[in-house]
Amino acid sequence: MKKLINKVDDVVVESLAGMQAAHGDLVRLHPSVKGVLRADAPNPKVAVISGGGSGHEPLHGGFVGFGMLDAACPGEVFTSPTPDQMLEAAKAVQGGKGVLFIVKNYTGDVMNFQMAADMLAAEGIPVAQVVVNDDVAVQDSLYTAGRRGVGGTVLIEKIVGALAELGAPLEEVKQVCEKCNAQVRSMGMALTSCAVPAAGKPTFELGEDEFELGIGIHGEPGRQRLKMKTAREIVESMAEVIVNDLPFQKGDEVLAFVNGMGGTPLMELYLVYNDLVRFLNGKGIQVARNLVGNYITSLEMQGCSITLLKLDSQLKALWDYPVHTPALRWGK
Structure with missing residues (x-):
């Protein structure tokens, strides 16, 4: 199949560079790991962070900015990002009020975000996470135990991002995230x-x-x-x-x-x-x-x-x- 690419191995990196070139007033790239960061971060608010495999654009990098995500961690196409990406992105944007990870329910994402959360906690940074599992189609799939996280993720990121922007504490942001996931x-x-x-x-x-x-x-x-x-x-x-x-x-x-x-x-x-x-x-x-x-x-x-x-x-x-x-x- 024909695709507008240069080298297969460079697709994600070059796409991220293009995003920064097009939206440099809103986002910046992490200098050492693949990560899309809010251009004006860190802010004195709960940092809301998500991520997952590339190929689902604009999810998640396209939702970094005021009133939504503070950072997004892209993996390779349909491949989870690594715990180091999540850790470094969180450290780059957290403003002292804690971090919320919003995680789609895919096995690799859940495992790697949990590892990143553990590393953040070990450094004394308050962290919480919510796993999104809104797909009613199947109970288990090739990539999950339990229901998959799909379109509800977009709505949750917008609503939770607004609450964090308004200055709500980490526990309240997490509770509203869980409420959205349940509904x-x-x-x-x-x-x-x-x-x-x-x-x-x-x-x-x-x-x-x-x-x-x-x-x-x-x-x-x-x-x-x-x-x-x-x-x-x-x-x-x-x-x-x-x-x-x-x-x-x-x-x-x-x-x-x-x-x-x-x-x-x-x-x-x-x-x-x-x-x-x-x-x-x-x-x-x-x-x-x-x-x-x-x-x-x-x-x-x-x-x-x-x-x-x-x-x-x-x-x-x-x-x-x-x-x-x-x-x-x-x-x-």
Whole structure:
């Protein structure tokens, strides 16, 4: 498969350099390890840090900036960053109020962030972490024990980042992070595979008349491989599982997030969002906030994911709080 790269081994480093060149007013790169740091860090606030394998852009580096993350640690494509990356990034941005790690539930990420947390604690830096596991598609996968962390991560990083920006202490920031994780559910689907640059070929094969329901962001198998249906039918099959899992109830207010997997036109994502709103209205569930676009991707995979977060007045206020990052910005 054709890709716009120079050398396979340099893809991540050169991409990070491009991010800094494009958004130097918002982010800077760590001088000794791969890490995207907030340009004005450290600040006297809880430092919110996340990370994971590259290939999911703009997650996580694109969300570094005011009102969201203080640092992001990128690994190689679909590969966890190392504990040293996480440790050094945390030390570079922490401002004396402690560190919160937001970790997607993938085995390598969980293990390496825990090691970094232990090293930070040994240096006397207060640290907490929350593992995000919002995917309702499968209980276990090739990369996880338990549910995967997917689109809910974006919403959690925004809400928790706002609370930290407002000066809340570490324990409160952690509690709200856990609250969001308990109230968010996601599910994805794929029309095509993606190709990891080092492999140069699709991760899996789908027939022209097939789609994968419940796919993971690394191309992990989903619940079912099915014959193509209309967008409305696909949306209803995903949304029904999501709504029943929490369960969301009539009268609930939600943030509805329709996310593209990297290769899906925005026209189709808005079509999906329209079908999702129609479905939720039929359940008596009110969409109070929304997000539509490519925010947690899987390289060039065609497909989408749906995420619903149950809202209350606190979470709505934190979602609305100003944010200014390379990939998400409003109100500032």
